[in-house]
Amino acid sequence: xxxxxxxxxxxxxxxxxxxxxxxxxxxxxxxxxxxxxxxxxxxxxxxxxxxxxxxxxxxxxxxxxxxxxxxxxxxxxxxxxxxxxxxxxxxxxxxxxxxxxxxxxxxxxxxxxxxxxxxxxxxxxxxxxxxxxxxxxxxxxxxxxxxxxxx
Amino acid sequence: xxxxxxxxxxxxxxxxxxxxxxxxxxxxxxxxxxxxxxxxx
Numbered sequence: 283x284x285x286x287x288x289x290x291x292x293x294x295x296x297x298x299x300x301x302x303x304x305x306x307x308x309x310x311x312x313x314x315x316x317x318x319x320x321x322x323x324x325x326x327x328x329x330x331x332x333x334x335x336x337x338x339x340x341x342x343x344x345x346x347x348x349x350x351x352x353x354x355x356x357x358x359x360x361x362x363x364x365x366x367x368x369x370x371x372x373x374x375x376x377x378x379x380x381x382x383x384x385x386x387x388x389x390x391x392x393x394x395x396x397x398x399x400x401x402x403x404x405x406x407x408x409x410x411x412x413x414x415x416x417x418x419x420x421x422x423x424x425x426x427x428x429x430x431x432x433x
Numbered sequence: 434x435x436x437x438x439x440x441x442x443x444x445x446x447x448x449x450x451x452x453x454x455x456x457x458x459x460x461x462x463x464x465x466x467x468x469x470x471x472x473x474x
Binding site: 287291294298301302305309313314315316381382383398399 | 473
């Protein structure tokens with residue numbers, strides 16, 4: 283027979299864990315929090331570029347190498363939804379967009395993808411957050427989000 | 434003189450309060466980060 287206090291503690295723990303799981307489903311479902319994907323590798327991902335799919339949808343194909351990201355600067359209008367594809371040419375790098383929910387690994391021979399929406403204008407720094415050698419601390423890029431008329 | 438045996442009526446108030454504190458702290462930290470990340474989507 284379980285002690286009454288023990289039973290209450292187990293019940294509270296189950297309720298709290300249930301709350302966490304519901305919160306995760308809420309973020310994924312109602313708020314459409316994107317989950318990072320690993321895509322099948324293709325040589326075309328080694329060409330760094332920015333592509334516009336329609337007025338507010340962009341794709342940026344990043345190539346990380348010691349010690350920079352290409353493209354180093356990308357211009358995006360406010361309110362755009364951007365698919366980020368990241369791969370590496372040499373070693374494992376990190377890919378973190380400041381103030382955004384983006385935290386990817388750039389892996390040689392692999393492609394990681396996520397989608398992010400830029401509703402606020404500004405300069406969003408991209409930094410490498412996986413130690414990759416002596417120039418690691420200088421490895422960064424910028425996503426410049428400005429008003430469409432100023433682009 | 435022997436102490437009266439109160440073990441039958443013992444309630445672990447300290448442990449309950451500490452457990453409740455840990456649960457509340459865990460919720461605050463977890464949901465603090467959770468809503469911060471939701472803002473950044």
